[in-house]
Amino acid sequence: xxxxxxxxxxxxxxxxxxxxxxxxxxxxxxxxxxxxxxxxxxxxxxxxxxxxxxxxxxxxxxxxxxxxxxxxxxxxxxxxxxxxxxxxxxxxxxxxxxxxxxxxxxxxxxxxxxxxxxxxxxxxxxxxxxxxxxxxxxxxxxxxxxxxxxxxxxxxxxxxxxxxxxxxxxxxxxxxxxxxxxxxxxxxxxxxxxxxxxxxxxxxxxxxxxxxxxxxxxxxxxxxxxxxxxxxxxxxxxxxxxxxxxxxxxxxxxxxxxxxx
Amino acid sequence: xxxxxxxxxxxxxxxxxxxxxxxxxxxxxxxxxxxxxxxxxxxxxxxxxxxxxxxxxxxxxxxxxxxxxxxxxxxxxxxxxxxxxxxxxxxxxxxxxxxxxxxxxxxxxxxxxxxxxxxxxxxxxxxxxxxxxxxxxxxxxxxxxxxxxxxxxxxxxxxxxxxxxxxxxxxxxxxxxxxxxxxxxxxxxxxxxxxxxxxxxxxxxxxxxxxxxxxxxxxxxxxxxxxxxxxxxxxxxxxxxxxxxxxxxxxxxxxxxxxxxxxxxxxxxxxxxxxxxxxxxxxxxxxxxxxxxxxxxxxxxxxxxxxxxxxxxxxxxxxxxxxxxxxxxxxxxxxxxxxxxxxxxxxxxxxxxxx
Numbered sequence: 238x239x240x241x242x243x244x245x246x247x248x249x250x251x252x253x254x255x256x257x258x259x260x261x262x263x264x265x266x267x268x269x270x271x272x273x274x275x276x277x278x279x280x281x282x283x284x285x286x287x288x289x290x291x292x293x294x295x296x297x298x299x300x301x302x303x304x305x306x307x308x309x310x311x312x313x314x315x316x317x318x319x320x321x322x323x324x325x326x327x328x329x330x331x332x333x334x335x336x337x338x339x340x341x342x343x344x345x346x347x348x349x350x351x352x353x354x355x356x357x358x359x360x361x362x363x364x365x366x367x368x369x370x371x372x373x374x375x376x377x378x379x380x381x382x383x384x385x386x387x388x389x390x391x392x393x394x395x396x397x398x399x400x401x402x403x404x405x406x407x408x409x410x411x412x413x414x415x416x417x418x419x420x421x422x423x424x425x426x427x428x429x430x431x432x433x434x435x436x437x438x439x440x441x442x443x444x445x446x447x448x449x450x451x452x453x454x455x456x457x458x459x460x461x462x463x464x465x466x467x468x469x470x471x472x473x474x475x476x477x478x479x480x481x482x483x484x485x486x487x488x489x490x491x492x493x494x495x496x497x498x
Numbered sequence: 499x500x501x502x503x504x505x506x507x508x509x510x511x512x513x514x515x516x517x518x519x520x521x522x523x524x525x526x527x528x529x530x531x532x533x534x535x536x537x538x539x540x541x542x543x544x545x546x547x548x549x550x551x552x553x554x555x556x557x558x559x560x561x562x563x564x565x566x567x568x569x570x571x572x573x574x575x576x577x578x579x580x581x582x583x584x585x586x587x588x589x590x591x592x593x594x595x596x597x598x599x600x601x602x603x604x605x606x607x608x609x610x611x612x613x614x615x616x617x618x619x620x621x622x623x624x625x626x627x628x629x630x631x632x633x634x635x636x637x638x639x640x641x642x643x644x645x646x647x648x649x650x651x652x653x654x655x656x657x658x659x660x661x662x663x664x665x666x667x668x669x670x671x672x673x674x675x676x677x678x679x680x681x682x683x684x685x686x687x688x689x690x691x692x693x694x695x696x697x698x699x700x701x702x703x704x705x706x707x708x709x710x711x712x713x714x715x716x717x718x719x720x721x722x723x724x725x726x727x728x729x730x731x732x733x734x735x736x737x738x739x740x741x742x743x744x745x746x747x748x749x750x751x752x753x754x755x756x757x758x759x760x761x762x763x764x765x766x767x768x769x770x771x772x773x774x775x776x777x778x779x780x781x782x783x784x785x786x787x788x789x790x791x792x793x794x795x796x797x798x799x800x801x802x803x804x805x806x807x808x809x810x811x812x813x814x815x816x817x818x819x820x821x822x823x824x825x826x827x828x829x830x831x832x833x834x835x836x837x838x839x840x841x842x843x844x845x846x847x848x849x850x851x852x853x
Contacts, residue, residue, distance in 0.1 A: 391581060397550055398583035398641075400570045402597030402648060416587040 260471065267464035279461035283469070286462075288451055296448035299364055300433035303371040304426045307379040310372065312422070315383045316414055319392050333380035336373050341438040345370060349443065361443070370439045375429040382428065386421020387414070423484050427477035434473060499562060501526040501684050502547070502652055507556035509542050509708075516542040517708045520556070524652075527682040529675065531695035534705035535731065540688045543705075544654050547686060549573045560651055576645030580657040582637040584629040590640045591616070591625045597648035615643035618677060635666040642674065646681065653678070653685045659694065671698050692732050696720060704728045726851040729774045736780070736819050738773040738843075739853060742766065749773060749850070752815030754793060758848045770853040773843075777822040781842040782809060784832055792840040795819065800833045807833065811841060 270278035283289050318329050336344065348370055352360040360366040392414065399409040415422075437449035452470065456463035500523035507520035517539040524530050532540035545551040547558060549570030557566045565573055584593050594615050598608045616622045619639040629637055638658055645653060655674070659667040675698045678685050689695050695702050696716040704711045704719060704727070711731075712724045723729035730737070740751035742765045747757045749771060756773060765771060783789050795811040798818065807828035809821040819841065823831070831839065 390586065391583065394579050394581055394583040395585065397548075397570070398577065398579060398585075398644075399596070400550075401548060401573075401575060401577040402644070403571050403574075403600040404596075405571060408600065413585055417585070 260468075263464045264468050267461055267468050270461040279465035280469075282459075283455075283462050283465045286455075288454075289466070292446055292448045292451035295364075295446050296434050296436075299368055299371060299445075299447065300430045302364075302368045303375060303433050304429050306368060306372045307375055307425065307429055308422060311376070311379045311383050311425070312415070312418075313410060315380060315387055316392065316410055319384075319387050320396060330380070330384070333376045336376050341374070342442065344373065345439045345442045364445060367439065367443050367445045367447070370443070371429075371433050371436060374436065374439070375425075375432050378428040378432065379425040382421045382425030383418060386418030386424075389421070390414075390417045420484050424481045427481050431474045431477045435470060499559070500524055501528075501561055502686070503557075503559040504543070504547070505557045505559070507543070507546065507558070508554045509539070509546060509551060510554045515708055517546070517553075519709055522703060522710070522713070524684060524686065526684055529678055529685045529687065529698060529700045531687040531689060531699040531702045532705060533689060533692060533695040533702050533732070534711075535690060538705040539708040540690075540705050541656060544656055544686060544688045547652065548575050548577050548654055574648070574650050575652045575654060576648060576650030577654045578638070578641050578645050578656065578658045580660055582629070582634075582641045582661075584637055584641055584644070586629050589626045589628055590621060590632065590636075593629070593640055594644045594647050596644060601648060611647055615647050618646070618680075619643045619673075633666075634662050635670055638662065638670060639673070642677070646677070646683070651684065653683050655685065655687045657689055658687075660689075660691070667694070674698065696732070704732065706731070723774075723849065726772065726774075729849065729851060734777050734820055734822075736775045736777065738775070738816055738819075740771055740773055742769045742771055747845075754816065756843060756848060757845050758850055759845055765850065765852070772851050772853050774849040774851060775843055775847055777808065777820040778806075779844060779847040780819060780821040781844065782811070782821045782823055782831060783840050783842075784830075785838040785840050789840055789842055792842045794838065794840050797833065797835060797837040797839055799835060800828070809833075809839075811839065813841070 267279050268275045268277065270276065270282070314329070318326055348366060349361060351357070352366050352369075360369070395413055395417075396406070396409050399413045400406075404412070434448055435452075436447060437453060439445075440447035441450045441453070448470075452463065452466050455466060502522075502524040504520055504522040507517055507522075508515070509517040520539075520543060522530075532543060534540045542551060546553050549565070549568060549572075553566060557564060559565065560573070560575075584590075585596065588596065591612055595608045595612045598611055603611070612625075613622070616625050619642060621636060621639060621643075624632060624636060629640070632640065642655075642658070658674070659670055662670065671694055687695070687699065696719070699716055701713060702716055702719045703713050706727045712719060712728045714722070719728065719732055723732060729735050738751045740749040740756070742748075743750050743755065744767055747759045749756050749758055751773065758773065781789075781792075783792065785794060793813070793816075795813045798810040798812050800810070801808040802825070803822075805825055806822050807825055809823065809828075809831075811819045811821055813819045821841065831837075
């Protein structure tokens with residue numbers, strides 16, 4: 238027992254070092270912009286760069302749109318699948334995993350071929366196609382989050398209970414299902430946010446002024462700033478993960494499944 | 499016309515017939531139970547009344563209106579579920595007021611009705627608690643109040659007590675019955691627990707394999723089962739295989755001959771039958787003094803049930819017989835394992851079924 242515990246700790250330390258060492262090295266490097274002195278000069282330069290602000294704001298805007306579009310698309314779909322066609326749940330899960338299998342380049346090429354023509358040009362001329370692409374990329378994460386949320390409540394019985402009290406399906410979805418999967422929705426939303434903020438391939442192929450391509454651009458022209466931006470990006474992702482954890486803990490009763498006590 | 503009428507209901511899922519040839523009339527204010535084993539179609543029948551399933555054939559009328567194809571949201575039928583189905587994000591008060599809000603009632607009207615319901619289920623102090631802060635029994639009472647708040651025409655209860663422990667189950671079933679009587683609401687109760695069905699219902703419908711075996715008062719169902727299934731399913735029953743000898747009521751069971759009177763007149767001679775007798779209908783005596791029309795048995799085991807003793811008796815060629823005697827009377831019997839006893843099967847109590 239004790240030996241097993243020691244082995245577990247050893248592997249955990251090796252794993253932690255594998256992930257943390259490059260990160261610590263990057264953080265250390267980002268603080269060495271001034272000669273023989275540790276400081277935040279690289280960070281100051283990054284924050285002073287108008288392109289950082291504009292690309293960051295743009296990605297933030299796109300991520301919010303992506304989250305809204307994902308929720309509108311995924312929640313009713315996942316709810317409907319669980320309620321009416323549960324036998325197709327595996328098929329739907331497979332479909333939602335396709336964005337992980339299909340290379341981003343192929344996906345963007347297909348999307349731009351279809352939406353680059355009349356009457357959809359506006360999609361390519363505005364961030365609309367970028368949002369749509371991000372919705373597709375975030376689909377595996379959003380669908381799984383929502384599905385886990387729905388699994389934690391008795392969707393069928395709650396829906397029937399609401400219906401027996403006169404509630405329509407849209408009303409049930411909004412007033413019964415939504416409030417009981419908020420934690421799952423927020424988890425999906427934060428994951429989507431993290432993905433969109435770091436998205437590079439699609440943004441550069443669609444020539445979008447996003448944060449991902451900005452990180453790549455400065456890495457080819459600056460020395461310390463790319464490390465600073467990488468650390469900022471990591472911190473953003475960690476903040477999202479922390480928020481998911483925090484929300485998961487602060488949800489008394491929200492995921493409770495009715496049962497005997 | 500009855501208040502709730504189900505006519506020639508049939509429900510098929512794929513190739514499986516869940517309910518067939520189902521005809522039922524429920525009077526206004528009646529408490530009716532659908533009793534049967536798992537998979538007998540009782541829940542499917544209830545779900546058709548609620549509107550969650552559409553009958554493959556047949557019609558459902560409620561207060562004279564055809565409800566067969568009406569959406570569950572428009573039926574005004576209250577339902578209580580086995581798993582309570584309380585909305586986890588709403589307090590007990592808000593759960594009860596949910597249906598009233600949908601009905602578009604004013605805030606004052608909702609508050610008044612919710613308070614009435616909380617008083618009815620005696621849960622005013624817990625009104626602002628969330629479902630996860632309530633016990634199973636309290637959750638089910640809130641679910642009952644929620645279903646009743648909208649003043650439904652019919653109350654449907656789908657095994658509402660099966661997730662609760664025995665003590666709460668008993669008190670809550672009495673509470674449900676009291677509330678039902680107080681409000682005089684037509685109630686259909688689904689259960690597989692015969693004790694529950696017999697104790698609270700005005701009438702019981704015993705179902706098996708999608709069809710009705712018998713409809714009757716609890717006493718009729720228990721004392722005059724019409725089919726072998728009902729006799730076997732409701733309560734405990736001793737079955738003794740035999741053959742009709744003549745049309746004078748004589749049935750031969752192994753080397754014994756029992757006269758069952760006119761009960762057997764419907765059967766012709768040489769028909770294979772099963773005699774049925776409730777454990778409490780057997781008369782058990784010590785071996786001495788010899789009782790008329792009795793035969794010797796040996797005590798295999800005795801179970802103390804509180805007010806009664808359940809005796810497992812080895813009756814030779816007749817197999818094992820189960821007898822239930824009052825605990826006070828059992829003290830006068832030899833109850834050691836292997837004790838010699840004798841039993842009488844009163845002919846007026848013997849029921850006869852085709853084997």
